[in-house]
Amino acid sequence: MVMGELSEDTELLVIGAGPGGYAAAFRAADLGMDVTMVDVEERPGGECVFRGCIPSKALLFLADLLRDARRVEGMGVKFSEPKLDIDRIRGWKNEVIDQLADGLVTLSDKRGVQRIKGRAIFESSSQVRLQDSDVSRIKFRHAVLATGSYPRPLPDMSFEKGSRIMDSAGALELPDMPERLLILGGGYVSLEMGTIYAALGSQVTVAVRSERLLRGADPDLVEPLVKKLRGIFENIHFNTRVASMKEKEDRVEVKFEGEADKAEQSFDRVLVAIGRKPTSQGIGLENTKVKVNERGYVEVDEKRRTTDEKILAIGDVAGGPLLAHKAFREGKVAAEVIKGLPSAFDVRAIPAVVYTDPQVAWCGVREETARKEKRKIDVVRYPWKFSGRAATVGLQDGLTKIVVDPDSGRVLGVGITGRNTEGMISEGVLAIEMGALAEDVGFSMHPHPTFSETVGEAAEIFVGSVTHHLPKKREKG
Amino acid sequence: MARPFKLPDLGEGVHEGEVLNVLVSVGDHVNEGDPILEVETDKATAEIPSPFTGKVEEIKVKAGETVQVGDVLMTFSDTEEGEAKPAEEAPLKKEEKPEKVKEKKKGEEPEKPQEKKKSPEMEREGPVPASPATRRVARELGVDLREVSPSGPGGRVTSDDVRAFAEKGKAEKPEEKVPPEREEEARPEARPIEEKAAEMPDFTKWGEVDRVPVRSIRRATAKQMALAWSQIPHVYNQDMVDMSKLEEFRQKHRKEVEEKGGKLSVTVFALKAAATALKQHPRFNASLDIAAGEMVLKHYYHIGVAVNTEEGLVVPVIRDVDRKSIVELSIELNDLVQRTRERKVKLEEMQGGTFTITNVGPMGGGYFAPIINFPEVAILGMGAARMQPVVIEREKGKYEVVPRLAMPVVLSIDHRILDGADALRFMETLIDSLEDPEEMFITMT
Numbered sequence: 001m002v003m004g005e006l007s008e009d010t011e012l013l014v015i016g017a018g019p020g021g022y023a024a025a026f027r028a029a030d031l032g033m034d035v036t037m038v039d040v041e042e043r044p045g046g047e048c049v050f051r052g053c054i055p056s057k058a059l060l061f062l063a064d065l066l067r068d069a070r071r072v073e074g075m076g077v078k079f080s081e082p083k084l085d086i087d088r089i090r091g092w093k094n095e096v097i098d099q100l101a102d103g104l105v106t107l108s109d110k111r112g113v114q115r116i117k118g119r120a121i122f123e124s125s126s127q128v129r130l131q132d133s134d135v136s137r138i139k140f141r142h143a144v145l146a147t148g149s150y151p152r153p154l155p156d157m158s159f160e161k162g163s164r165i166m167d168s169a170g171a172l173e174l175p176d177m178p179e180r181l182l183i184l185g186g187g188y189v190s191l192e193m194g195t196i197y198a199a200l201g202s203q204v205t206v207a208v209r210s211e212r213l214l215r216g217a218d219p220d221l222v223e224p225l226v227k228k229l230r231g232i233f234e235n236i237h238f239n240t241r242v243a244s245m246k247e248k249e250d251r252v253e254v255k256f257e258g259e260a261d262k263a264e265q266s267f268d269r270v271l272v273a274i275g276r277k278p279t280s281q282g283i284g285l286e287n288t289k290v291k292v293n294e295r296g297y298v299e300v301d302e303k304r305r306t307t308d309e310k311i312l313a314i315g316d317v318a319g320g321p322l323l324a325h326k327a328f329r330e331g332k333v334a335a336e337v338i339k340g341l342p343s344a345f346d347v348r349a350i351p352a353v354v355y356t357d358p359q360v361a362w363c364g365v366r367e368e369t370a371r372k373e374k375r376k377i378d379v380v381r382y383p384w385k386f387s388g389r390a391a392t393v394g395l396q397d398g399l400t401k402i403v404v405d406p407d408s409g410r411v412l413g414v415g416i417t418g419r420n421t422e423g424m425i426s427e428g429v430l431a432i433e434m435g436a437l438a439e440d441v442g443f444s445m446h447p448h449p450t451f452s453e454t455v456g457e458a459a460e461i462f463v464g465s466v467t468h469h470l471p472k473k474r475e476k477g
Numbered sequence: 478m479a480r481p482f483k484l485p486d487l488g489e490g491v492h493e494g495e496v497l498n499v500l501v502s503v504g505d506h507v508n509e510g511d512p513i514l515e516v517e518t519d520k521a522t523a524e525i526p527s528p529f530t531g532k533v534e535e536i537k538v539k540a541g542e543t544v545q546v547g548d549v550l551m552t553f554s555d556t557e558e559g560e561a562k563p564a565e566e567a568p569l570k571k572e573e574k575p576e577k578v579k580e581k582k583k584g585e586e587p588e589k590p591q592e593k594k595k596s597p598e599m600e601r602e603g604p605v606p607a608s609p610a611t612r613r614v615a616r617e618l619g620v621d622l623r624e625v626s627p628s629g630p631g632g633r634v635t636s637d638d639v640r641a642f643a644e645k646g647k648a649e650k651p652e653e654k655v656p657p658e659r660e661e662e663a664r665p666e667a668r669p670i671e672e673k674a675a676e677m678p679d680f681t682k683w684g685e686v687d688r689v690p691v692r693s694i695r696r697a698t699a700k701q702m703a704l705a706w707s708q709i710p711h712v713y714n715q716d717m718v719d720m721s722k723l724e725e726f727r728q729k730h731r732k733e734v735e736e737k738g739g740k741l742s743v744t745v746f747a748l749k750a751a752a753t754a755l756k757q758h759p760r761f762n763a764s765l766d767i768a769a770g771e772m773v774l775k776h777y778y779h780i781g782v783a784v785n786t787e788e789g790l791v792v793p794v795i796r797d798v799d800r801k802s803i804v805e806l807s808i809e810l811n812d813l814v815q816r817t818r819e820r821k822v823k824l825e826e827m828q829g830g831t832f833t834i835t836n837v838g839p840m841g842g843g844y845f846a847p848i849i850n851f852p853e854v855a856i857l858g859m860g861a862a863r864m865q866p867v868v869i870e871r872e873k874g875k876y877e878v879v880p881r882l883a884m885p886v887v888l889s890i891d892h893r894i895l896d897g898a899d900a901l902r903f904m905e906t907l908i909d910s911l912e913d914p915e916e917m918f919i920t921m922t
Contacts (some may be wrong), residue, residue: 342616342617346612407506408632434609435608435631435634
């Protein structure tokens with residue numbers, strides 16, 4: 001292509017080729033639209049494939065394996081100390097990324113989705129200009145904004161490449177194995193990255209400003225995890241904030257305020273994982289009719305239409321939980337809405353999974369929220385110490401709970417902590433989306449012995465016919 | 478403890494309704510917001526939501542009964558938790574007070590507290606249980622899941638429920654399913670007026686648009702007019718009435734009628750003239766029963782008068798026009814129009830018309846072609862009387878142009894039962910009466 005003033009026309013312009021963007025582009029192409037997808041990366045995949053879900057899960061797989069190998073000593077199997085080849089681990093992780101990104105390239109090309117590398121900036125409600133691109137401008141009939149989000153830095157700082165103070169993307173690069181790693185923040189990024197680095201040999205300290213980890217999940221689900229993490233991490237400082245951080249050549253000197261045992265400590269690296277911010281600035285939205293709220297998220301309706309009739313927004317930039325699967329669905333909805341189909345984002349249970357050990361997963365109505373709102377609920381809990389399957393793998397620190405509407409018996413929410421909850425939570429999602437009663441879940445046969453049995457048994461507690469637990473009185477909400 | 482449930486104010490100044498359907502049985506457990514009754518008023522059919530969560534203890538009404546606002550319809554027993562919300566009495570009591578209605582007539586905004594008040598529908602927690610596929614079907618068919626009676630356990634709506642609801646909508650009579658305003662405030666989404674609607678283009682392609690839900694009177698009017706237009710082959714006959722004498726008469730007697738509380742409007746004379754014409758031409762005072770293959774000739778002369786209100790067109794009916802004097806009619810019409818504008822007219826006062834008069838004169842209109850108020854077979858439209866040059870024959874062969882006060886009249890007839898010749902004869906009788914008030918008073922009683 002010729003550099004310079006090359007401009008193009010497209011029916012649908014998708015800005016951002018992350019999960020939301022490519023889902024929108026693929027669906028639109030399948031519906032017969034002429035689609036152009038612009039992204040700053042060469043290949044589709046976005047934050048999820050390159051710097052998020054995928055690389056972190058590849059590394060978490062190794063972390064689980066390493067810990068399991070040590071754990072089974074008590075069961076009579078002893079492995080010799082593993083040898084870690086960081087370069088190879090990094091290489092393997094990158095292979096996984098490449099495999100998935102290349103797969104997305106094939107899927108795009110086979111569908112006839114035109115991919116353009118560049119940074120799109122709106123000039124009007126029907127045109128973008130591109131930076132760092134072979135194409136200078138694209139005119140569009142419709143646009144789907146899927147620019148995602150980026151790691152939030154601390155006030156007055158920015159993430160520099162090569163710095164000892166890293167964001168999640170930097171940490172996933174595995175620059176080296178820091179002896180002491182400080183992680184700021186108590187969300188899932190912090191805990192997953194801490195799990196990885198701890199398994200690979202770092203001494204991990206987590207500092208959080210609040211008195212809880214994973215504030216998005218109910219405390220009783222997080223409790224078994226915190227118990228485990230206390231054994232894995234060197235320290236968890238609650239109610240602690242960083243007063244100052246000084247990066248030296250070989251370390252970072254940190255001053256804490258709050259409950260940290262020592263106020264001044266030195267770390268080899270620091271990971272700042274205090275949240276993410278939507279990518280809504282610097283992309284020319286002021287030249288459109290798109291409205292952005294005070295937190296930087298683009299305002300959208302149920303059909304993911306913005307206040308600009310030609311522009312829809314999906315994924316992280318449109319707010320809500322910042323999750324790839326939420327963006328997938330929104331992307332499809334956006335494509336269908338543009339096509340004129342009666343589509344809407346009417347999801348009732350967005351599942352969330354934290355890939356720590358144990359994993360924490362939940363969906364639908366949360367007990368904590370419901371109680372705060374004084375909503376009438378019943379909660380049934382099935383602790384994993386009653387699970388035969390959990391006993392066979394020595395992982396009985398788990399909990400399965402179901403939030404039920406006491407009048408109708410309908411499943412409103414599900415929360416699970418334990419091994420493999422990533423696979424189990426979908427049963428809760430299906431139950432909620434289908435409007436199933438706890439009875440339906442209880443009467444659906446669960447294979448024995450499995451972890452998923454705990455979901456069936458929890459439902460049977462509500463119904464009053466539980467087998468491996470005593471049919472206790474329900475907790476009234 | 479038994480809790481009585483009284484018929485709440487249905488809005489629109491409607492104070493009573495006919496129970497169409499009782500949607501629950503004794504012993505049923507209902508949730509707050511669940512529909513328990515279908516009540517029809519003249520302009521609307523409303524689903525009445527339950528104000529409580531509890532068990533139905535006693536049902537005091539049957540389908541077909543007419544109930545008044547404030548009547549006890551059923552009683553509920555408390556839920557075990559005793560958590561039923563005390564939402565029932567307060568708002569109803571408030572609305573029973575007449576001064577509330579008066580406030581509205583002054584053309585003020587609808588009462589604020591009513592807007593703020595959450596309806597039981599909104600207070601019901603969470604969405605209607607239905608699977609994602611069912612929700613898609615509902616979107617496709619334009620069905621609001623909250624209106625569908627669920628067949629699944631614990632109130633779960635199935636795809637079949639949604640389809641059945643959409644089918645029912647198609648099959649139903651014209652004056653159906655217009656929930657009263659109060660309920661609509663709670664859920665202001667628009668619903669299709671006809672299930673089988675012509676496809677609409679995407680207007681936003683050409684510029685900005687607003688979409689405003691079509692409700693209550695507007696909605697009923699849309700349905701009724703579409704029905705009339707699709708059923709009745711209309712023929713129009715227009716003419717001019719020389720109002721000079723009548724106007725003189727009217728001015729002369731206006732004061733004395735006013736003192737008696739009436740308003741001697743042109744419409745009053747038109748009512749009387751129409752009754753006279755209807756008596757002389759009985760097929761204008763009829764309906765055509767297609768199914769039976771019969772003409773229904775009515776031996777009563779109840780004439781509807783189209784009244785323009787802020788909310789839209791309403792047609793209250795004056796009964797037995799032939800048996801009432803001009804003074805009586807001017808008092809009754811004045812009162813009826815006022816109450817209609819205040820939305821205080823009763824259900825039965827809007828029913829049973831045999832003919833309709835619509836007078837656009839006071840608003841300055843001329844000729845226009847009114848649509849017959851189905852199942853009536855004719856309607857009289859009147860325009861504004863204006864001074865106009867009229868050619869008269871002074872003596873044989875000598876013509877003169879004189880200024881006369883002339884009023885345009887249009888008669889729309891149902892050509893299935895009436896012909897143009899009938900229309901001319903009817904019009905002649907009518908015009909004769911109006912042009913010669915003395916003649917009218919002789920012939921009318």
